Amino acid sequence: ILTKHLHIGVVGAAFEKGQSKKGTSLGPKVIRDSSVLKNLKDLGHQIEDFGDLTESNVQIDKVNHFKVKNWHEVASYNKSVSDKVFQICQSNRKVLTLGGDHSIGAGTVHGHLTAYPDSCVIWVDAHADINTVKSTPSGNMHGMPLSFVLKELQDEPSSPEWNWVKNRLSAKNLAFIGLRDVDPEERKIIHELGICSLSMEEVDLMGIKEAVRFALNMIDPLHRRPLHVSFDVDALDPVEAPSTGTTVRGGLTLREGMTLLETVNTTGRLSALDIVEVNPAIGNSEQVGQTVEAARRLVLAAFGNSRQGNS
Amino acid sequence: ILTKHLHIGVVGAAFEKGQSKKGTSLGPKVIRDSSVLKNLKDLGHQIEDFGDLTESNVQIDKVNHFKVKNWHEVASYNKSVSDKVFQICQSNRKVLTLGGDHSIGAGTVHGHLTAYPDSCVIWVDAHADINTVKSTPSGNMHGMPLSFVLKELQDEPSSPEWNWVKNRLSAKNLAFIGLRDVDPEERKIIHELGICSLSMEEVDLMGIKEAVRFALNMIDPLHRRPLHVSFDVDALDPVEAPSTGTTVRGGLTLREGMTLLETVNTTGRLSALDIVEVNPAIGNSEQVGQTVEAARRLVLAAFGNSRQGNS
């Protein structure tokens, strides 16, 4: 495998209001504190770090948006994420977004899709994150980002806070890998929209290698679209990545996560990667270290690092 | 996978005299305290909980039965297990038996076989549990249950305590999955009777999916017999299920255990399931929680829960 020398723009989405646990906004810091950006440079890539996106002050009206929490803040932050991701794409760079909770995935998908209208998304997660404002059982928006950017879920006019969303993903260009905790309403949506979903059940039957290939074939049969992988570290098993807010047993091994991203890398079409939901406030320091190290290895796997060594 | 709506009878075999560690009889309680029966209802099943079987007072003569421990108590309790399992089958329900130590497997196999004379058994375990009164190295009867219910092992007239056993399983209708600690005498029995055994060695070579299919083909080539799975949680790796009395390294992952039971579930012929050897007195509370959660997920996998979500 030849490692191409890429231009990569890095942005930290230091945001945690899509869920209730303190510490998720520190994800970008602890991932940067690993040697990951230096490691990417050592692979021959050119790295431009755009720093962390700050939250702007948002005017909050007191209207309830069903039971959704932090409606305005999440919408506003996602707009800035989308703008930044778009801008990085326009500068002809690949995008590496470090979360932060997964609510910011609405912004990364939208920004990337605005730059590349034919792009596809692989959502690697224990959860489907596709609840709507009506179906969400918890009101936590990190379980909802896909509902804002999927074409088929916009049966009602969007609220003013989200009217910056101009481009939306077709369900046929989205695939899930790693699901194992899916709400009944989410299951209905996935089934009705015919979204390609390779849960841990399918991963166990096919193996991760075939699962990734199948997903790639489903969302992009001609193998020519730009690819966006949004990787929630809770897709990994809690043994491999304990410091995250909503762990579920029976997840991907780190080896499977790396194989997934190495396989995507070999397509030569990976254009955007999110690594989200690392929360250094969960677990002891060893567990945090494990989780950050897992995140680091995932990033390197996605951008051409070979377990055979690089020379 | 369509989840059929089943009628399931649950019985607790709160018994621990088949081995020497205190706490195994609390297995039914801690498994029930997980939300498993509610979860089964949420899947659409009708659940009838028949409570725990109590031990009757047994008259104990002082005759030694070789070096076997608690000979009378185990025999007597197994009769009540068998009667209850038979009764649940007669009421046209599937049977879920929560152990307790694995000595109670003699009773579950006998009760189920009495109701369904053509039934087959998959014994999922690190151990073969097929020692006879003569071969047992330890005298613990949880290592012997199969010897009482296998047709081919009854070369001598049975003792009075076990003369309630009227129906016996043919060796050709039994398969092992997960073995990795098999006594030399057990190995001889398995070899001589030609029992289908897929040890961890075969699981590693074939993968769990093929191992289960192979076992199903061997014990029931025409795919029409009722199936009984007797699942010892020590079949799982100690990392996944630490709170059990006789752990052995190199076991099934929880994902493999779930895949095994999901595969059996898809046959539509699972008729009885035992989950045994959870011992909440072993390990710290986190380890007990892990083990109980593993047991819960195994039960749900067996009865149609999908990792894709259920709607």
Place this chain on the structure above:
Amino acid sequence: ILTKHLHIGVVGAAFEKGQSKKGTSLGPKVIRDSSVLKNLKDLGHQIEDFGDLTESNVQIDKVNHFKVKNWHEVASYNKSVSDKVFQICQSNRKVLTLGGDHSIGAGTVHGHLTAYPDSCVIWVDAHADINTVKSTPSGNMHGMPLSFVLKELQDEPSSPEWNWVKNRLSAKNLAFIGLRDVDPEERKIIHELGICSLSMEEVDLMGIKEAVRFALNMIDPLHRRPLHVSFDVDALDPVEAPSTGTTVRGGLTLREGMTLLETVNTTGRLSALDIVEVNPAIGNSEQVGQTVEAARRLVLAAFGNSRQGNS
């Protein structure tokens, strides 16, 4: 699988000067303290334990050998390892060498190759251990043993300390399994010499069973050469074998390690096995126990133990 009754000579390479962590020289002791030699006897083998090799006093000149540490001691100890391994081979026994750090692999390869000039080597390791005196980043000789015994790496006359090396392995008769932390200079050497390397990346794509078969076909297409497996326990994942000096995430499971060695065993041509880098001074007693138990199971897997039981 029939277990052949073998004559096995055991030697302890209680040496730790190929790296900097105290305790590695206690590996032979703690592995012997497990029941492994008795277990081998129970499998029907004849075991001769030749004890531990002691370090001779070596005259140390003060000339620097680039930045390599303990140049004279490592060279001298390896000569005694080589002599002993050769002697055991001459007595018509298989060789089991218990390390000690992996620098002693130069001696085991040389001794075995001297007895069997057509022998092949499978090096199971997280690391390639093929740095030269010029390329070594650390100066630790446990990262260099292969450079002394590979034919293709002797472009310069060997130094006096290593002039006892008379026989060398061809690169085409060497295969790596399990690599995942390879220095850039090592990668160049592997690539230039065309050494068969099945890193964790390939293990994840092929599965361990196919990886071993592929390695065996590459190094010995006619399937008739004596085989030497040099197994660094850091090839295993740190979760399985934590007590070793240079752990790397994403390693072999113990099950994969056992499958690897069971597969080699079934060739009937395993002639020498090294188990190295167990360090009982690293980690707590539970972790040391885990690591030693892993080493014990690897040895048994290599010499015919069946997870189906032995009779």
